[in-house]
Amino acid sequence: MPFSPTELEHPIVQAPMGGGASTPALAAAVSEAGGLGFLAAGYLAPDALRRDIEAVRALTRRPFGVNLFAPPQPVPDRVAVERYARALAEDYEVGEPRHDDDGWEEKLALLAELRVSVVSVTFGCPERAVVERLQRAGAAVWITVTTPDEARIAEAAGADALLVQGVEAGGHRATFDDSAPNDLGLLAALQLVASASALPLVATGGIATGRGVAAVLAAGAAAAQLGTAFMLAPEAATADAHRQAVADDGETALTRAFTGRTARGIVNRFQREHSAEAPLGYPDVHHVTAPLRRAAREHGDGDGFHLWAGQAHALAEPVPAGELVRRLAADARAALRQAAQLT
Amino acid sequence: MPFSPTELEHPIVQAPMGGGASTPALAAAVSEAGGLGFLAAGYLAPDALRRDIEAVRALTRRPFGVNLFAPPQPVPDRVAVERYARALAEDYEVGEPRHDDDGWEEKLALLAELRVSVVSVTFGCPERAVVERLQRAGAAVWITVTTPDEARIAEAAGADALLVQGVEAGGHRATFDDSAPNDLGLLAALQLVASASALPLVATGGIATGRGVAAVLAAGAAAAQLGTAFMLAPEAATADAHRQAVADDGETALTRAFTGRTARGIVNRFQREHSAEAPLGYPDVHHVTAPLRRAAREHGDGDGFHLWAGQAHALAEPVPAGELVRRLAADARAALRQAAQLT
Numbered sequence: 001m002p003f004s005p006t007e008l009e010h011p012i013v014q015a016p017m018g019g020g021a022s023t024p025a026l027a028a029a030v031s032e033a034g035g036l037g038f039l040a041a042g043y044l045a046p047d048a049l050r051r052d053i054e055a056v057r058a059l060t061r062r063p064f065g066v067n068l069f070a071p072p073q074p075v076p077d078r079v080a081v082e083r084y085a086r087a088l089a090e091d092y093e094v095g096e097p098r099h100d101d102d103g104w105e106e107k108l109a110l111l112a113e114l115r116v117s118v119v120s121v122t123f124g125c126p127e128r129a130v131v132e133r134l135q136r137a138g139a140a141v142w143i144t145v146t147t148p149d150e151a152r153i154a155e156a157a158g159a160d161a162l163l164v165q166g167v168e169a170g171g172h173r174a175t176f177d178d179s180a181p182n183d184l185g186l187l188a189a190l191q192l193v194a195s196a197s198a199l200p201l202v203a204t205g206g207i208a209t210g211r212g213v214a215a216v217l218a219a220g221a222a223a224a225q226l227g228t229a230f231m232l233a234p235e236a237a238t239a240d241a242h243r244q245a246v247a248d249d250g251e252t253a254l255t256r257a258f259t260g261r262t263a264r265g266i267v268n269r270f271q272r273e274h275s276a277e278a279p280l281g282y283p284d285v286h287h288v289t290a291p292l293r294r295a296a297r298e299h300g301d302g303d304g305f306h307l308w309a310g311q312a313h314a315l316a317e318p319v320p321a322g323e324l325v326r327r328l329a330a331d332a333r334a335a336l337r338q339a340a341q342l343t
Numbered sequence: 344m345p346f347s348p349t350e351l352e353h354p355i356v357q358a359p360m361g362g363g364a365s366t367p368a369l370a371a372a373v374s375e376a377g378g379l380g381f382l383a384a385g386y387l388a389p390d391a392l393r394r395d396i397e398a399v400r401a402l403t404r405r406p407f408g409v410n411l412f413a414p415p416q417p418v419p420d421r422v423a424v425e426r427y428a429r430a431l432a433e434d435y436e437v438g439e440p441r442h443d444d445d446g447w448e449e450k451l452a453l454l455a456e457l458r459v460s461v462v463s464v465t466f467g468c469p470e471r472a473v474v475e476r477l478q479r480a481g482a483a484v485w486i487t488v489t490t491p492d493e494a495r496i497a498e499a500a501g502a503d504a505l506l507v508q509g510v511e512a513g514g515h516r517a518t519f520d521d522s523a524p525n526d527l528g529l530l531a532a533l534q535l536v537a538s539a540s541a542l543p544l545v546a547t548g549g550i551a552t553g554r555g556v557a558a559v560l561a562a563g564a565a566a567a568q569l570g571t572a573f574m575l576a577p578e579a580a581t582a583d584a585h586r587q588a589v590a591d592d593g594e595t596a597l598t599r600a601f602t603g604r605t606a607r608g609i610v611n612r613f614q615r616e617h618s619a620e621a622p623l624g625y626p627d628v629h630h631v632t633a634p635l636r637r638a639a640r641e642h643g644d645g646d647g648f649h650l651w652a653g654q655a656h657a658l659a660e661p662v663p664a665g666e667l668v669r670r671l672a673a674d675a676r677a678a679l680r681q682a683a684q685l686t
Contacts (some may be wrong), residue, residue: 006685010686011685011686055672068455075559100362108650122574122630130456148592166525166530167510167528168528168530168531169524182594183510183526183596183597183654184511184654185509185510185511185528185529185530185548185549185654186510186528186530187511187528187529187530187548187549187550187555187558187559188548188549188551188653188654188655189511189654190554190558191549191550191551191552191555191658192654192655192657192658194554195658196658201450205528205530206528206530206531206534207530207534208531208534209531209534211534211537211561211562211563212530212534212562213684214561214562214682215530215533215558215559215561215562216530216555216686217561218557218560218561218675218678218679218682219554219555219557219558219678220554220556220678222685223685239571249491251525253526254526277564292563310531311526311527311531311532311535312530312534312535313532314532314535314538315538317534328686332561332686333683333686335561335562336561336686337683339557339560339561339679339682340676340679340683341674342349342354342560342565342566343353343354343557343560343675343676343679
């Protein structure tokens, strides 16, 4: 039987945070505490992903998940991407636009070989044959959706569960077609998706507290997935300038400035200056801005790289991940008991 | 003691729907069923508001609320409003831009005279003296907020409770300063506001089901406020074309095209054609478009007037309001019981 979110000791899933805060230590700590840890396969070479998976397994025997980026959409306007790259090149060191699939086939083969418990997919819906291949290798396949239409597509492709992402979420929107992003809040998305699919749901976007966890369980989710809430944990690899911004109460906004795909970050100088002109074009724009983001991060310049964070980031606390899992679960339990007295 | 949302038999508040679906019969039916009905004072002459209040009182002896629009912000660019009016005048019958306060003083005096149980305020925070005047007349004053900063301002002004509105909500955003609207989803807003204020919270935005009600209670709200969910009730005065659009699954979006203030409607032709050019300027733009919206509504043309609706509108059901209140409460109870088993 594939792993189901209803089997968790605590209904807490750690969100994969590609190219950022995720580490094997974080995933292992969450799983060890009775939640479900996640590795982000995005932006990793297959060998590095293999090492990360082995590192988690050295720390815990419990199930954990790995998140894959689905192959990207075509870029509608390459000229616009080139223009954006040239404009940035006047002020920054930039990379070449490149339209790659992040090693999709190699990573699928690796996850099948290593028999990972849960494989989640973001940025689109894989074909049924791909889903079945992972399932034959023992994986539960969770597909990230943002609308009831996407939920129907994912269910038809054979998904075992749906990750329902609200617009509150930090980092990339999971919308299948980023040229037409929607703005469904998590609670609306959960109610709409629950009416379109009977699959188990895992809710993500702006959940930062036990009350938030309780809310999505009450809305019908089997578990809550939290990313930003874990970014201040000692096990996370969050850059110092990013930690500082998460702990402050700055506003977040959606932007394509960093990667060419809609994502939510804490508004900083780069995001403010380039969001209006940034074209649709993932991962091409990601490769263009990679050098300037790396440089800013290395210099501790929080105004120069992507400060991915969900809307409730100011509530994140610098707590070890396992302790956070236990605390969120206990607070959620208390919140549900309290709410029951109002009805 | 002012009326508190924690006193409700069922934690269900009907949202006031100004210029649209609200009727005395709807408010009375919700209150009679053990929820809290609301009248919308917006766009009504004081005499009409008096008649509506008396009409509710003829139908129920239970508490109900009246919602007031706070006096509007100054219009930053009158020329832009004039330009928008001239452009629309090429295709439609338009009205004169007018910057009025919707009879704020007269309505305050009326509500104090008639000793309404709950007065909610939207579009800004009244001064402390105004809040106290209403409280001396026996009213609980609820102020609508969208951020923790607005919550602190409302608490400092003496509010008895906070209506927390998420970006999912249909109709106007309640943001104090519409020149800088935020996009906080309801669940993120609730968690953030709860960390900034200990006042009782009433949650609104995209709540359409008992599970949605349960979710906001679990998130810490004392009650859920639903608007769109009541729009198909026989007691509502929703126009036929609007009913049809609410029942369909069309996408919603934020727009200033109809009133000059950010509001969420089901995307139709007028909204699609005019959102990009529409200026900030409420209620001036409201008065400009009033004749063309009235004409479209009278002709049953759902492409020509504001189809206010929250993001979960497709889940609304054509059920009598009292039955809906009881059903939502029972479903919320069941959802909380079910969620408790996951923790």
